[in-house]
Amino acid sequence: MYGVSLVQSAYYVWYFSNDLVSIKLLVLLVSSVSWLHTSRYTTDFFLFSMADILHLIGVTESHWNKLVLCHRRDAATCETDLTWGTYVAVPMNYVITFAIQCFYCQRVWIITGNKRGVTATILLIAFVQFALGTCATIETLKYGTIKFLETTPLVPLAAGVSTLCDIVITTVVFKHLWRSELRGRSNVLHDLVVIFVNMGALTWQPDIDCRWCGSKYRLFAYNVGLGVDWYRQYLVQDHHYWIGAPAIIIPRCYVNSLLAV
Template sequence: MENPAESFFGGMLIEICIACVLYGITTLQTFIYFQKYQNDTSSLKLMVAGIWVLETCHTAFCMQLIYAYLITHFGEMTYFLDINWGVGATVVTEVIISTAVQAFYVKRVWIMSNKAKLLTSFIAFITVCRVAFGIGSTILSYHIPHWVAFRANEASLVTVSGGLGAAALVDVLVALTLSFYLTRGRNSWQKSSNSKVNLIMLYAVNSGAITASASILSVILYATQAHSLVFLGLVEIQGKLYANSFLGSLNARSHIRNKANAAQYPSFEFSSNSNGFRGVAPPVPKVEVYQETIVTNDMGEQENEFSLKSMKGSELV
């Protein structure tokens, strides 16, 4: 007889292991941030610390979820039909993390668009809808105790699909908006800034594409894989992707700045000290030629004597 745990929980187990690896990357990026950007504002530092704390709680809830299904209720095949309380805990923490990161990107849109109220309000409204759908999914996970009834409920289909779809839409709109305003403003900026703009655009598009693809794939798996929790495991990974995207955008600032400056000033070496950079002249080859005088004494023996006078190249014979 086929083991039901393999088809029901196998994919999610692997995905949570991947999520734990991404949590390690989040921790490393948090450490790098506090080491390199000590002059950032207190509010930004507090947000970074809050994201890391939420990621830690989210990882702990994921581990509890695995432990409950595979260890605590080991051998109880019917327990796979029940919705553990850790499911709602992981969903709500993932919603908080993703919303905080998206709000950070919406603020960037607000600045780049020269405070365009209509555009920013529209993206902010979709973000609020994503929060509402996420909270609705969390409440339904505690109100409906079994997976079969949860999947059959139309309200759960709306909240899950709506929440993931809204998250994907926000990611796409943010990436497209930032790319549009960066491209439009590039003509009015100095040519030396073009390399920086290209790197920022590339990073914004890639980050939005990754998180949006995860959201869309989760909706597809929720609709097609009715007897598996693989969609939920992808949702757990998505929260880690948002955190790493946020921290990566902060830690990439010095890399983008130094790379662009190095391309503009190739004869200088940039350093992280207070002077900004220091000039490094190319090494100049130096050739010294010494004149050798042969001296013969009365006994007919030769004695070598070197004069330490340096000769110029024109004196070579």
């Protein structure tokens, strides 16, 4: 998925160089573009990920330590102690989610004709998600163990609020753009509706899975949206702490979603 975001970034730089500076800065922050030239046909750009690549590096290091370095080790805390990668990946997960939900909030503001009530509601939900995620991050770093992520209600609450935000965004866009006369036609508005609905489904289903992982049943049922069952297995979490598994793919989904829209 990270490779897909790189291709999307190159496409964006090449064909959408006249976008607003604010949109370019957002893409610069959460995706893979660090250089946006003003010329439409320029090839002078660098692909460099900021928040996205920080999260990717953090997740890679954390799971390398857990799955490879800790393999067959007798140390009881090897799998639960936080590494530097976890310190990077956990906060980046919520930063990316919040930034892209704010982007969608701005899209909703335009699509709905500057309706303050709807926009403010989405922004408030996104902020609550970010606040819960920030609290979970601070407490996790404070305790210094991944065990806290399994037991705290903050993680499933943040995932649940994020799910609600994605559902509201998708519903509002669908309601304001979809018209009966557009069904069955292939045009820009129809394609925009399809993209928004698909991207909404792609992001909120992993959030639901993350919430399930934090439930008292300790089961992991990971299912990516859009009918694509990439990976499904049921694991008893005791002493393995697989709650972070859905969180790996959530930022990838959001970045791909941003660039697609």
